[in-house]
Amino acid sequence: MQFFEKLDQESKEIRAQYRSLLKVSKNVRSKKDRLMLRKAFDVALEAHKDMRRKSGEPYIYHPIAVARIVAEEIGLGVTSIVCALLHDTVEDTDINLDDIEHMFGDKVRVIIDGLTKISEVVGYTESLQAENFRKILLTLSDDVRVIIIKLADRLHNMRTLESMRRDKQLKIASETLYLFAPLAHRLGLYALKTELEDLSLKYTEPEVYDEISTKLEKTQEVRMRFVSQFSLPIKESLKKQKFKYDIKARTKSIYSIYNKMKTKNVLFEEIYDVFAIRIIIDAKPQEEKAKCWQAYSLVTDYYQPNPDRLRDWLSTPKANGYESLHTTVMSPSGRWVEVQIRSKRMDEVAEKGYAAHWKYKEGTNDTNFDEWINKIRELLENPESNAVEFIDDFKLNLFSEEIFIFTPKGEIRNLPKGASALDFAFDIHTEVGVQCMGVKVNHKLVPLSTELKSGDQVEIITSRKQKPNEDWLKFVITGKAKSNIKSALKVDRRRLILEGEERYGKWAKKNKVNASKANEKRILSLYRLPSMHEFFYRLGIDRIKLDQLQRMSIERGKIQTNDPPPTPKSTLEKHLQKQGKTEEMLVIGEQMDNFDYKISPCCNPIPGDEVFGFITINDGIKIHKTNCPNAIQLMSNYAYRIVKARWTSQQEIAFLAGIKVMGLDDLGLVNKITGLISSQLNVNMRSISFDSKDGVFEGTIMVYVHDTIHLKNLMSKMKQIDGVINVIRIEG
Known part of the structure; x- marks a missing residue:
């Protein structure tokens, strides 16, 4: 009886959630749209009827929640809401893409295909999640809604992460911080980005999250009282000038406070910009900028501004469409306060990104967004990069602040902060970058590695004889430059490998050495190399000399060496198999005599820290803290090489x-x-x-x-x- 009562209760809850979705779907107005939405709900409900989430809830709760985020928090229309409801049907049920197209049309099919995960890993060194992420980005040219729905899907998964195992929580939270939060930032989805970061911190550093959250709650009343007093003269001035406005206090996110405490080495109490005042002006599009500057004048008439802290994103908006005027002023109590001034339209774009931008665009070309898509497409068109390399290069430019550089003809190019003169050359064109042999910054000849500053005028000098070299990778930071240099180097590397192979072949023939796996194994063991390709490459660049091989004794075509002790690989593999079956942990200090392991110097974990093991290719197991900056990348891209670990409580080790x-x-x-x-x-x-x-x-x-x-x-x-x-x- 209780079972049927529970089913009845769940059925009522599902209907209530659907009605709630309809209520917040402001852009679903026509009868045709409502019928389409209802059809998608019925299909999803039937497809997921016997499925449950890890929490025990009916699975349908998840697609409804994702659809609600898409409708209410991002503000997309009926096609996106329908796709959000159906986003897991092809992956998890018997419905296929042809069924989707037949029921909902080709637009919905394209988006659902983009949202469906890849079922097989392309190669051993590839990351499934990186490959999935790359596939999502490939659909950008078809429909950007794929990414926005994927972000909504990830947000709901993060909101319901408490039902997952601890190791799963860490992996998903790390992946979110590494890939999805920067992407939300780049798309201008500030509210989503902020919540994704905060939730990631909640699971990667629960103690830190709770501490900052508690301090924010305790100081809330004091902050609001200060904001009220600070805003009073501004309100009076705006009222006198007949402005239509709204003033809000924006508290810094938990993650950004944590980040500032970490990078500046300060305590919570020492962060002066825990909050900012936001002035939102209701103005006609043609009057927006003038009204914002007028409001700035009124604010600075009353409060003394810091001239070094003026940020003008009205004249030059950020690449993600962000427009605003930021200033920092001194309050009567001697406290610096950040003031953000923007129009109602700008505020909506700042919070909801390109989803809101479309609402105001009315068919005009959005050059910033098109440029961004083109840059991603250039990265994707590089056939040499694997998924993990691509994600690493792509992510480099997602969170970066921007600088503005002038060409000799006075055109402005946007580059991430920290970009070198060579990055600028590749930004102009791939061939210009590859053939770059000199650079003039502000009419002076400078090294290719020179870091550029906003306002620099840059001229590139090229030569067809120039070739990229590995040193270039040490100072370029943009994904385009890195991927094209790597691509050029790989072409050169293949040539050097063939040269090295030819040299070795001649040596082997002269010394009557058999072409056998046993001989290859002995050579690789001697030089501690992972493959014969690497051996041939090092011969090709003269890093390995053939006279070194001459010193080895050769008997009946076999190379004789004193074999080094067996590598720990087989032991690691056995442990991994055992771990996969029994969910055992690697206990550091107890059974580590059998393993080649090292404490990672990037985070110096000690007993008591939450840790994991990462299996390297040639260096055994590296022990990292779960909140190590590198851990986020490792868990995101190489989850299959992660080993659960804990410290022994039996030994006193320093x-x-x-x-x-x-x-x-x-x-x-x-x-x-x-x-x-x-x-x-x-x-x-x-x-x-x-x-x-x-x-x-x-x-x-x-x-x-x-x-x-x-x-x-x-x-x-x-x-x-x-x-x-x-x-x-x-x-x-």
């Missing part, structure tokens, strides 16, 4: 950890710190360095500790010393 300490430059303070560490707490120090400027010192101390509890205790004691302002752990 691990190296870094501490940064800041304080007032008082006489004897450094002695107090070192005395506490070595004498009172008996902790060994490996290195110590201090620097002092303007009465404040900053020091870095490398110490040996047993685990995170030991480290936290040490840091807590250091904070109690008079004159010490802050003590933080160094992550790498």
